[in-house]
Amino acid sequence: MARNRFNSGTAPEQELPKAKINKESLQRISGLVNYLKPYKWKFIIGLIFLFLSSLTGLAFPILLGAMIDAAQGNQKYSFIPASINLIGIVAFVILFLQSFVSFFRIKLFVEVAEKSLADIRRDTYFKLITLPMDFFSNRRVGELNSRLSSDLSQIQDTLTTTLAEMLRQIVILIGGVAFLFFISVKLTVLNLSILPVLVVVAIFLGKLIRKVSRQAQDKLAESNTVVEETLQGISSVKAFVNEAYEANRYNLSLREVVKIALRGATYRGGFASFIIFCLFGTIVGVIWYGSILVSQGELYVGSMTTYILYAMFVGAAMGTFPELYANVQKAIGASERVMEILNEKNEAISIVASENQTKKIITGELAFKDVVFAYPSRKEITVLKGLSFEARAGEKVAIVGPSGAGKSTIASLILRFYEAQEGELLFDGKPAGEYALTDIRNQVAIVPQDVILFGGTIKENIGYGKIGASDEEIIAAAEKANAHNFVTALPEGYDTLVGERGIKLSGGQRQRIAIARALLKDPAILILDEATSSLDSESERLVQEALEILMRDRTSIIIAHRLSTIREADKIVVLEKGMVIESGTHDELLKNEEGLYRYLSQLQFEA
Numbered sequence: 001m002a003r004n005r006f007n008s009g010t011a012p013e014q015e016l017p018k019a020k021i022n023k024e025s026l027q028r029i030s031g032l033v034n035y036l037k038p039y040k041w042k043f044i045i046g047l048i049f050l051f052l053s054s055l056t057g058l059a060f061p062i063l064l065g066a067m068i069d070a071a072q073g074n075q076k077y078s079f080i081p082a083s084i085n086l087i088g089i090v091a092f093v094i095l096f097l098q099s100f101v102s103f104f105r106i107k108l109f110v111e112v113a114e115k116s117l118a119d120i121r122r123d124t125y126f127k128l129i130t131l132p133m134d135f136f137s138n139r140r141v142g143e144l145n146s147r148l149s150s151d152l153s154q155i156q157d158t159l160t161t162t163l164a165e166m167l168r169q170i171v172i173l174i175g176g177v178a179f180l181f182f183i184s185v186k187l188t189v190l191n192l193s194i195l196p197v198l199v200v201v202a203i204f205l206g207k208l209i210r211k212v213s214r215q216a217q218d219k220l221a222e223s224n225t226v227v228e229e230t231l232q233g234i235s236s237v238k239a240f241v242n243e244a245y246e247a248n249r250y251n252l253s254l255r256e257v258v259k260i261a262l263r264g265a266t267y268r269g270g271f272a273s274f275i276i277f278c279l280f281g282t283i284v285g286v287i288w289y290g291s292i293l294v295s296q297g298e299l300y301v302g303s304m305t306t307y308i309l310y311a312m313f314v315g316a317a318m319g320t321f322p323e324l325y326a327n328v329q330k331a332i333g334a335s336e337r338v339m340e341i342l343n344e345k346n347e348a349i350s351i352v353a354s355e356n357q358t359k360k361i362i363t364g365e366l367a368f369k370d371v372v373f374a375y376p377s378r379k380e381i382t383v384l385k386g387l388s389f390e391a392r393a394g395e396k397v398a399i400v401g402p403s404g405a406g407k408s409t410i411a412s413l414i415l416r417f418y419e420a421q422e423g424e425l426l427f428d429g430k431p432a433g434e435y436a437l438t439d440i441r442n443q444v445a446i447v448p449q450d451v452i453l454f455g456g457t458i459k460e461n462i463g464y465g466k467i468g469a470s471d472e473e474i475i476a477a478a479e480k481a482n483a484h485n486f487v488t489a490l491p492e493g494y495d496t497l498v499g500e501r502g503i504k505l506s507g508g509q510r511q512r513i514a515i516a517r518a519l520l521k522d523p524a525i526l527i528l529d530e531a532t533s534s535l536d537s538e539s540e541r542l543v544q545e546a547l548e549i550l551m552r553d554r555t556s557i558i559i560a561h562r563l564s565t566i567r568e569a570d571k572i573v574v575l576e577k578g579m580v581i582e583s584g585t586h587d588e589l590l591k592n593e594e595g596l597y598r599y600l601s602q603l604q605f606e607a
C-alpha cells in the first residue's frame with residue numbers, strides 16, 4: 001500500500017477517499033445490502049466455509065508441535081495421537097479439508113460479488129441516464145464515470161476479498177490468542193505486554209506517513225494537471241513557443257513531488273525499522289524466555305514451536321488489520337457515493353422501451369406564455385424573464401438575438417430538460433405537464449449546433465433517430481438529408497465507423513447525418529440550433545437543402561445565428577436578455593428603423 005503511494009514514478013493510483021464507519025454511514029449504505037439478498041444463501045454458505053477454513057488453519061501449529069514432541073517421546077495433549085505417523089495423517093486430512101472448503105469459499109464469494117455488483121452497476125447506469133439534465137450540469141463526466149468504475153470496483157474488492165480476509169483474520173486472532181494462553185500463560189503475558197507500546201508508536205508514525213503521502217499525492221496530481229493542460233492546449237503551447245516554459249513548470253512541480261516523497265521515505269524507513277526491531281525482538285524474547293521455561297521443565301520444545309507459530313499467526317493477523325480497515329472505509333465511502341446516485345430522483349422515463357411509446361399525439365402547436373426561468377445550478381441569474389411567443393402547427397419560427405440572450409435555453413425548455421419556474425409551456429394549447437415526458441421528447445427532435453456522433457457506424461448513428469429502423473428507411477432518410485452520396489463514396493459506406501475509432505466527418509457531413517437522424521424520427525416539432533461556424537458554400541447549400549426538406553410539414557423552431565438563412569421564416573422572434581423585444585416577418589421587422597433586428601441585419605449584411 002504505502003509503497004504504491006510513494007511510487008511517484010508510475011501513474012498515480014486513484015486513491016478513493018475513506019469514510020468514517022459509524023451508525024449513520026452504515027445506515028446510508030444499507031440500501032446496497034438489498035443487492036446481496038437474492039444471493040444470500042450462497043453468501044451464508046461462503047461465510048460458513050470461510051469460518052471452517054480459518055479454523056482448520058489454526059490446527060496446524062498444534063499438530064506440528066505435537067509431532068516434534070512425539071519425536072522426543074513426549075505427549076502433552078491427550079486429544080492428539082501420540083504417533084508421529086498418525087499426526088502426519090491427521091494433518092494431511094485437515095489440509096485436504098481446508099483446501100476443499102477454501103475452493104468453494106472463493107468460488108461462492110466471487111459469484112455473489114460479481115452478480116450483485118453487476119446488478120448495482122446496471123441500476124446505477126440506468127439511474128444515471130434517466131437523471132435530469134440539471135444533475136449533469138453540476139458534475140463532470142469524469143467524476144460520474146469514476147463512480148461507475150472505481151467506486152464500484154472498490155465495493156467489489158471488498159465483497160470478494162477484504163470482507164473474507166477480515167473475518168479470517170478475526171478468527172485467527174481470537175483463536176490464536178486463546179491457543180497462546182492455553183500453551184503458556186507466562187509467555188503470552190510477556191508477549192502481550194509490549195503490545196501497547198507497539199500500537200501507540202504505530203498509530204503515531206502511521207498518521208505522519210499518511211499525511212505526507214497525501215501531500216505527495218496532491219503534488220503529483222498537480223504535476224499531472226500541468227501535463228494534461230499542456231497536452232490539451234498543445235496548439236497554443238506550440239504557437240507561442242512556450243515549450244521551455246511548460247517544461248520548466250513541470251520540472252519544478254516534479255521536484256516538489258520528489259521532495260515530499262523523500263520526506264515520506266524517512267518516516268516510512270523509521271516505521272519499518274521500528275517494526276522489524278519489535279518483530280524480531282519479540283521472537284528473540286519468546287525463544288529466550290521459552291528456552292528458560294524448557295530448561296526448567298515447564299514447557300516441551302514442541303509446545304514452544306507451536307507457540308512461536310501461533311504468535312506469528314497472531315502478529316500477521318494484527319498487521320493486516322490497518323489495511324483491511326482502510327479498505328472497508330474506502331468501500332463505505334464508495335458505497336455512500338453510489339447510494340447518492342441511486343437515491344437521486346430520476347425523470348419519468350422507463351428503462352423498458354415499450355413503456356416509453358407515445359401515448360398522446362402532438363400536432364405541432366407550441367407556445368411559451370410568460371415563462372420565467374433560471375438554471376437550477378445558477379438560480380440568481382434569471383435567463384428568461386417573462387418570455388412569450390407562439391408557433392402554429394407547421395410554422396417556421398426563427399429566434400434571433402445576441403449571444404447569451406437565452407436562445408438555446410428555449411430549446412432546452414421545449415425538450416423539457418428543465419422546468420420553468422413561472423409561466424407555461426403549451427403544446428397544442430395544453431400545458432406541457434399534461435403530457436408524459438416521453439410524449440414530448442418522442443415528438444420533438446433537435447438538430448444541435450455541435451453534432452456529436454456516437455462511436456459506431458454511420459448506419460447506427462442515423463438509426464439512433466428510430467431504434468429498429470430498417471436499412472431502407474435509413475438510406476431513404478440519408479438520401480433526403482443529402483448524406484447518401486458522401487456516405488456511399490466512403491469505402492465502407494454505411495458501415496464506416498465514425499468518431500474516435502473511425503473517420504472524422506466534416507462539420508457539414510455531421511450535420512447532414514444529424515438531419516437524417518431527425519428525418520427518421522419524423523417529429524411534430526423540430527428544433528434547429530444553427531451551427532455558428534459557417535460551412536463552405538457548397539456544403540452550406542447541401543445542408544440548407546436538407547434542412548428545407550426536414551422542416552417541411554412540421555413546426556420548426558430555428559435558433560438562428562446568421563440572419564440570411566431565416567428570411568423565409570413565418571415569424572422571427574427577436575430576443576434580448578431573456579425577453580421578446582420584437583416579432584414579425586423579415587420584411588415587417590426591417591421596417592422598424594429603431595429595431596434590433598434591422599440593426600443586426602445591417603451589421604451582418606455589411607460584414
Ligand SMILES: Nc1ncnc2c1ncn2[C@@H]1O[C@H](COP(=O)(O)OP(=O)(O)OP(=O)(O)O)[C@@H](O)[C@H]1O
Pocket residue numbers: 137375377378383401402403404405406407408409410
Ligand atoms: N446549463 C447552464 N447552467 C447555468 N447557466 C446556463 C446554462 N446554460 C446556459 N446558461 C446561461 O444562460 C444564459 C443564456 O444562455 P443560452 O445558451 O440560452 O444563450 P444563447 O442565446 O443561446 O447564446 P449563444 O447564441 O451564444 O448560443 C447565459 O447567460 C448562459 O451563461
